[in-house]
Amino acid sequence: MRKICIINQKGGVGKTTTVVNLAHGLATAGKKVLVIDLDPQGNVSTCLNTRSERDIYDILVGSDNASLCTKQVNDNLDVISSKETLTKAEVLLAGEQSRETVLKRKLSTITGYDFVLLDCAPSLGLLNQNAMLYADEIFIPTSTDALGVVGLTTMIKAIDKLNEVFNHQAKITQVIPTLYDTRSKLCKNTLQELKNNFDGVLADPIHTSSKLKEAPKFGKSIFEYDKKGRGAKDYHALVDRVLGVQANAPLQTPAPVQTAPLEMPAG
Numbered sequence: 001m002r003k004i005c006i007i008n009q010k011g012g013v014g015k016t017t018t019v020v021n022l023a024h025g026l027a028t029a030g031k032k033v034l035v036i037d038l039d040p041q042g043n044v045s046t047c048l049n050t051r052s053e054r055d056i057y058d059i060l061v062g063s064d065n066a067s068l069c070t071k072q073v074n075d076n077l078d079v080i081s082s083k084e085t086l087t088k089a090e091v092l093l094a095g096e097q098s099r100e101t102v103l104k105r106k107l108s109t110i111t112g113y114d115f116v117l118l119d120c121a122p123s124l125g126l127l128n129q130n131a132m133l134y135a136d137e138i139f140i141p142t143s144t145d146a147l148g149v150v151g152l153t154t155m156i157k158a159i160d161k162l163n164e165v166f167n168h169q170a171k172i173t174q175v176i177p178t179l180y181d182t183r184s185k186l187c188k189n190t191l192q193e194l195k196n197n198f199d200g201v202l203a204d205p206i207h208t209s210s211k212l213k214e215a216p217k218f219g220k221s222i223f224e225y226d227k228k229g230r231g232a233k234d235y236h237a238l239v240d241r242v243l244g245v246q247a248n249a250p251l252q253t254p255a256p257v258q259t260a261p262l263e264m265p266a267g
């Protein structure tokens with residue numbers, strides 16, 4: 001069972017879009033997938049058009065077994081959803097013993113999936129520390145705009161520190177460039193910068209696509225909403241890459257990004 005945390009402290013970079021479409025694509029490829037929404041915004045439920053009475057809050061704060069809070073989306077895809085009450089959970093967790101590993105203990109009963117994907121809120125707070133300490137792999141969607149790479153060094157340092165303090169071995173196995181516009185010189189420069197720093201773990205870019213933006217409104221993945229378009233092609237490539245990586249040796253956490261200033265194109 002591959003336990004993957006999809007995280008970036010920066011907001012709006014395509015974390016949820018990636019989780020939802022990757023999950024759907026892996027499920028379509030015949031893999032058993034569980035998505036866990038760890039963001040109080042609860043966007044996963046909207047994107048997959050599903051909602052459950054009991055959710056991740058009841059697992060974290062209550063004594064619910066994870067299976068009680070799992071909702072089936074299709075034959076291969078299950079979801080544990082979240083809502084704004086999860087904000088309270090973060091406060092309550094702060095008072096718990098071994099507060100960084102509560103999620104790991106509470107989710108230890110989960111079995112039978114090929115993939116567990118965690119959608120994280122844009123933060124490096126306690127909930128996300130819990131997410132990283134549950135996961136074996138970390139995927140970082142990164143926008144290819146001017147501020148895309150800013151903050152990546154902080155993220156990598158935080159992951160290294162958590163691994164060290166908790167004797168954990170989570171590895172960054174995918175850095176996923178998002179919101180890529182082929183006409184933009186800035187996007188090209190940022191992608192090059194990512195290539196220079198993340199060789200080996202850098203996925204092909206996910207292009208900016210209006211269909212990817214629209215799909216959540218209809219509670220559909222891109223494979224259902226626009227299966228022949230650019231967005232579906234890009235996420236299909238990511239699904240293949242994630243399935244392929246399984247056969248390879250685990251990748252090392254890449255070195256922190258060199259913080260040279262971005263070269264801004266004139267005009």
Ligand SMILES: Nc1ncnc2c1ncn2[C@@H]1O[C@H](COP(=O)(O)OP(=O)(O)OP(=O)(O)O)[C@@H](O)[C@H]1O
Nearest residue numbers: 011012013014015016017122179207208209212213
């Ligand atoms: N490749 C894309 N092309 C066009 N729009 C996109 C793309 N990826 C994501 N979006 C849109 O950008 C917005 C932010 O995406 P998303 O919610 O996936 O980001 P996020 O990182 O999960 O945000 P948050 O940090 O708030 O959780 C959404 O409106 C989404 O539909």
Ligand SMILES: [Mg+2]
Nearest residue numbers: 015016039043
């Ligand atoms: Mg999100």
